[in-house]
Amino acid sequence: MSEVLVLVDHVDGAVRKPTLELLAIAKRLGEPSAVFIGDAGKTAEVAEKLKAYGAEKIYAVEDSQIKGYLVAPKAEALQQLVAKTSPAAVLIVSSYEGKEIAGRLAIKLESGLITDAVDVQEGPVTTQSVFAGNFTVTAKVTKGTPIITVKPNAATPEESAGAGTVEEFTAEISDAAKTAQIVASQPRKATGRPELTEAAIVVSGGRGTGGNFEPIEGLADALGAAVGASRAAVDSGWMPHSFQVGQTGKTVSPQLYVANGISGAIQHRAGMQTSKTIVAVNKDDEAPIFELVDFGVVGDLHTVLPAATEEINKR
Numbered sequence: 001m002s003e004v005l006v007l008v009d010h011v012d013g014a015v016r017k018p019t020l021e022l023l024a025i026a027k028r029l030g031e032p033s034a035v036f037i038g039d040a041g042k043t044a045e046v047a048e049k050l051k052a053y054g055a056e057k058i059y060a061v062e063d064s065q066i067k068g069y070l071v072a073p074k075a076e077a078l079q080q081l082v083a084k085t086s087p088a089a090v091l092i093v094s095s096y097e098g099k100e101i102a103g104r105l106a107i108k109l110e111s112g113l114i115t116d117a118v119d120v121q122e123g124p125v126t127t128q129s130v131f132a133g134n135f136t137v138t139a140k141v142t143k144g145t146p147i148i149t150v151k152p153n154a155a156t157p158e159e160s161a162g163a164g165t166v167e168e169f170t171a172e173i174s175d176a177a178k179t180a181q182i183v184a185s186q187p188r189k190a191t192g193r194p195e196l197t198e199a200a201i202v203v204s205g206g207r208g209t210g211g212n213f214e215p216i217e218g219l220a221d222a223l224g225a226a227v228g229a230s231r232a233a234v235d236s237g238w239m240p241h242s243f244q245v246g247q248t249g250k251t252v253s254p255q256l257y258v259a260n261g262i263s264g265a266i267q268h269r270a271g272m273q274t275s276k277t278i279v280a281v282n283k284d285d286e287a288p289i290f291e292l293v294d295f296g297v298v299g300d301l302h303t304v305l306p307a308a309t310e311e312i313n314k315r
């Protein structure tokens, strides 16, 4: 069975959930191997986690020539690893960085690239949701090694131990790849909530909140969810742009999306309509969001949400 390389998305050795989702997808396509580019001191800890989620092999890439630069050296290291292993596919998380690495890698390998897949099945055949979610495209790479970036929440992580064999790999990084250096990087402020695009549950608020996000945040915390917002809420200055869900904001695909005081404009739907279960609270029973939902509550969010939060907190 051919290897399928999964590039590990991590922050200082803390493996992010979308990587575990990619391992689950890799299992469908072949033998999952993870590629960890990072601090050698973190390899054992990272490998333990990846092994628990099915990685048969973990390539630990020495990062002394990579650290401190933007993505070009990572793409070069991956290129060399692909040349060595001839994998059936390379899977990368659809983040800004992931997509740039994927693009560079595809050019270096003269391979086909598919970005923002919401599903990948045997083949590998991918599913993408395009044009604000109005079309679903199934596609397949026909040249070279398929390079595929996959959106968070496209699969459920599967706990099943792989062999977890660690193999060190030293890449030769060219000077041409070291042309953009990181001057400073600041971690996201800790909110105690999951990252919006990775969260299994998202609770969002719109203009109907009237600027009071307390009920939204209360329900989000009761559910261990991330908080999202419509553009109307962001444009009103109630929430930062990083919270915006939609065509010009973030795309989320959680297990559960709860839209509160959001009418369901096409541009908002574009960012959340692939959510597995959608619930809306809106005081207008004709709001377009109700065309989309699995469960709808017609009512004032300022009454409904605190009551729901209280019930959840009792359990």
Ligand code: FAD
Pocket (backbone or CB within 6 Å): 205, 206, 207, 208, 209, 229, 230, 231, 232, 233, 244, 245, 246, 247, 248, 249, 250, 260, 261, 262, 263, 264, 265, 266, 267, 268, 271, 281, 282, 283, 284, 287, 299, 300, 301, 302
């Ligand atoms: P509204 O449409 O005003 O809806 C508010 C809803 O709240 C109504 O349905 C109302 O019945 C309900 N409500 C009011 N009070 C209560 C209450 N007390 N309890 C319960 N319900 C209540 N929008 C996005 O969200 N994301 C995007 O990325 C985005 N990109 C865009 C890009 C372009 C190019 C354009 C033109 C628009 C974009 N928009 C985007 C804007 C989009 O068209 C809508 O204007 C926006 O989504 C509306 O936000 P809303 O649903 O919060 O507000």
